[in-house]
Amino acid sequence: MCASNNNIADVEAFVLSSIETHGGGFLPGQTPSSDDIRANLLLPILIDGLHQDEAALILSTLPKNAERLYLDPLDKGLSGSKVFTAKYDADGHRAGKVFVVKIGARDKIREELTAIQTFVSPHIYAIGPPVFRMSANVGLLITDYAGLSPQSQIHSLREHVRLGGDPTSVISRLLRERFKSWYLDKRLPKSTWTLEKLLARYLQKSSGAELAPSSWGNVLPWVQEICGLKACDISAAVKSVHAHRFSSTQGIVHGDLHCQNILVDSKLEPWPIDFAWCHRDSSPLLDVMMLECSLKFLVAPDWMDLRSAASIEGQLAQDGLPQLHLSNAPYATELMLTMSGVLAARKVAIEDMNISFEDYRKALLLLTWALRTHPGLNQSYILISMALLASNI
Numbered sequence: 444m445c446a447s448n449n450n451i452a453d454v455e456a457f458v459l460s461s462i463e464t465h466g467g468g469f470l471p472g473q474t475p476s477s478d479d480i481r482a483n484l485l486l487p488i489l490i491d492g493l494h495q496d497e498a499a500l501i502l503s504t505l506p507k508n509a510e511r512l513y514l515d516p517l518d519k520g521l522s523g524s525k526v527f528t529a530k531y532d533a534d535g536h537r538a539g540k541v542f543v544v545k546i547g548a549r550d551k552i553r554e555e556l557t558a559i560q561t562f563v564s565p566h567i568y569a570i571g572p573p574v575f576r577m578s579a580n581v582g583l584l585i586t587d588y589a590g591l592s593p594q595s596q597i598h599s600l601r602e603h604v605r606l607g608g609d610p611t612s613v614i615s616r617l618l619r620e621r622f623k624s625w626y627l628d629k630r631l632p633k634s635t636w637t638l639e640k641l642l643a644r645y646l647q648k649s650s651g652a653e654l655a656p657s658s659w660g661n662v663l664p665w666v667q668e669i670c671g672l673k674a675c676d677i678s679a680a681v682k683s684v685h686a687h688r689f690s691s692t693q694g695i696v697h698g699d700l701h702c703q704n705i706l707v708d709s710k711l712e713p714w715p716i717d718f719a720w721c722h723r724d725s726s727p728l729l730d731v732m733m734l735e736c737s738l739k740f741l742v743a744p745d746w747m748d749l750r751s752a753a754s755i756e757g758q759l760a761q762d763g764l765p766q767l768h769l770s771n772a773p774y775a776t777e778l779m780l781t782m783s784g785v786l787a788a789r790k791v792a793i794e795d796m797n798i799s800f801e802d803y804r805k806a807l808l809l810l811t812w813a814l815r816t817h818p819g820l821n822q823s824y825i826l827i828s829m830a831l832l833a834s835n836i
Contacts, residue, residue: 550582
C-alpha cells in the first residue's frame with residue numbers, strides 16, 4: 444500500500460506534528476529532514492491491512508534516501524495489536540537488520556514505551572531503545588534486537604512449537620540468560636507475598652465470573668466424572684489458596700509472558716516482546732507460570748483428545764518435574780512436544796529460582812482460575828487443569 448492520496452497534506456501534518464511533539468528517533472541511516480520525511484510518506488509498503496495513519500507512522504521512521512519498506516506479519520497477539528518484522532532499502536541496498544514493529548492503541552504503546560525505557564533497555568542485553576511514534580489514537584514501536592540479521596527468520600514461540608520445533612532450549616535460554624538480571628542475579632532481595640496480592644491484576648479480570656459458563660457446553664459434568672471433583676470442590680480449593688504465602692527473589696517481571704510474546708529466530712534465540720505489563724518488585728514465579736499456562740492452553744492442539752490432556756495434567760499436578768508418559772493417542776506427539784516446554788520452564792523455577800513445588804502448584808491453580816474467562820484460550824483444558832490441581836491441594 445502507499446500513503447499517497449488526496450489527503451496527503453493532512454497526513455504530513457499529523458506525522459510531522461507527532462515527531463515535533465514526541466520525538467521518537469529514526470531507523471539507522473542518515474537522519475531525514477522534514478522534506479525527506481514527506482518523500483518517505485510516498486513510498487510503497489509491501490503489505491495490506493494497514494490504515495492510512497498506521498502506514499504513515501511507519502514510513503516516517505525511515506532514514507534519508509529510503510526507497511522501500513517490507514513488512515511481514517507475525518503471529519497475531521491476544522491484545523489486538525499488529526506485529527510485524529520489517530526490512531527496508533536505502534541508498535540502493537538493503538539495510539542490514541530485521542526490526543520488530545508493533546502498532547496498537549496509543550495508551551498501551553505509551554505504557555510499553557515507558558516500560559522498555561525503564562526496565563528493559565537498561566537491564567537486558569541486546570534489546571535497544573525503541574523508535575516510536577504517537578498519533579491521536581495509534582502508537583508505534585520499532586524494536587532493535589541486536590542478534591537479528593538480514594537473513595533472520597522469526598516466528599512466535601507458539602508457531603515454533605506448532606511447526607514441530609522443540610521449545611526446551613528456547614525457554615531455558617530465555618529464562619536463564621535473556622532475563623538473568625531480572626530473575627537470577629544473586630544480589631536480588633528476597634520477599635514474601637500472598638498469592639492473592641501477586642495475582643491481583645489477573646484475578647480482577649475474572650472477578651465474578653462463573654466457574655464454567657453455559658457456553659462451555661457439558662464439559663463440567665465430563666470433567667467431574669474424570670477427576671472425581673465437583674464444581675464446589677474446585678471453587679473451595681481456589682478460595683483456600685488466596686492467602687497462601689510464599690517467598691522468592693524480588694525483581695522485574697514481564698507480566699504477560701505468553702507464547703505469542705516470545706519470538707524465536709533461526710538460531711533458536713528467544714526475543715521477548717510486548718512489555719506493557721512489565722513491572723518491578725514482583726516474583727519471577729509469575730512469568731514462569733504464565734509461560735506454562737500459555738503452552739498448555741494456547742499452544743497445545745485444540746483438537747487433541749481431552750482424556751490425553753487429563754492424563755498429562757494429572758501427572759503435572761502430582762509432581763513438579765515428572766517423567767511424563769502418554770499412551771498412544773491422537774496428537775500425542777504434538778502434546779508431548781508442548782509439555783517439554785512446560786517442564787523446561789518448571790525446571791528453572793524449581794532448580795534456579797528455588798520455588799517449592801507446593802508453592803508453584805498453589806500459585807498455578809490460582810492463575811489458571813484467573814485465566815479461565817480468556818476467550819483466546821482452550822477453556823475445556825483449563826477446567827481439566829483446575830480440577831486436577833484442586834484435587835492435589
